[in-house]
Amino acid sequence: xxxxxxxxxxxxxxxxxxxxxxxxxxxxxxxxxxxxxxxxxxxxxxxxxxxxxxxxxxxxxxxxxxxxxxxxxxxxxxxxxxxxxxxxxxxxxxxxxxxxxxxxxxxxxxxxxxxxxxxxxxxxxxxxxxxxxxxxxxxxxxxxxxxxxxxxxxxxxxxxxxxxxxxxxxxxxxxxxxxxxxxxxxxxxxxxxxxxxxxxxxxxxxxxxxxxxxxxxxxxxxx
Ligand SMILES: C[S@@+](CC[C@H](N)C(=O)[O-])C[C@H]1O[C@@H](n2cnc3c(N)ncnc32)[C@H](O)[C@@H]1O
Numbered sequence: 001x002x003x004x005x006x007x008x009x010x011x012x013x014x015x016x017x018x019x020x021x022x023x024x025x026x027x028x029x030x031x032x033x034x035x036x037x038x039x040x041x042x043x044x045x046x047x048x049x050x051x052x053x054x055x056x057x058x059x060x061x062x063x064x065x066x067x068x069x070x071x072x073x074x075x076x077x078x079x080x081x082x083x084x085x086x087x088x089x090x091x092x093x094x095x096x097x098x099x100x101x102x103x104x105x106x107x108x109x110x111x112x113x114x115x116x117x118x119x120x121x122x123x124x125x126x127x128x129x130x131x132x133x134x135x136x137x138x139x140x141x142x143x144x145x146x147x148x149x150x151x152x153x154x155x156x157x158x159x160x161x162x163x164x165x166x167x168x169x170x171x172x173x174x175x176x177x178x179x180x181x182x183x184x185x186x187x188x189x190x191x192x193x194x195x196x197x198x199x200x201x202x203x204x205x206x207x208x209x210x211x212x213x214x215x216x217x218x219x220x221x222x223x
Pocket of ligand 1: 008009012054055056057058059060075077078081096099117120121122
């Protein structure tokens, strides 16, 4: 296959069932110990009524938000993951790729108080997508991104570029996934160019771990 962005989405078509199993069996330690709670608390801290979960996967965050009375809408580009999120009890989950969203080809609603992306912005050219999402937010709407912490995963190569996740530590059969490594300044520049002002940054960390498990960026739609 052609470019890494296409191979990236294609890898999710191949890995969807294994991903559902990994999430629902709780086999990803960093999620259980740190990052699930971190994004949930960061969202709840904003007291949103209506949230868009971008790249929602099998929908665990949609369910966690709905349990707390929040109107949670998901969107994802993989049909198996979307079907699984719907079957698990989330009625509002759209099937759309980031390319379709960037070109506003799919109606996924508007008036969101907050849009979040939990380890779901993995492609290179995120700015058109973020611009499109910005337009779906209320006037002072927020964007929350949780991603791999660039300093924890740089492996001595601290520059933007495509990398490959082999899923070596995961059970089952996985197709390797290309993903785009972004430095901290690159993340901040992307937010700025897409029309967001950084509100706060967190580095969620387990007390017994020497490095953070993720980077959480909270940004506000620029007026
Ligand atoms: C690491 S998973 C995270 C899923 C979910 N946010 C979670 O926390 O479990 C990345 C998600 O991004 C979605 N994704 C990746 N590239 C995409 C694209 N180009 N268009 C739509 N969804 C995409 C995948 O289908 C997958 O569900």
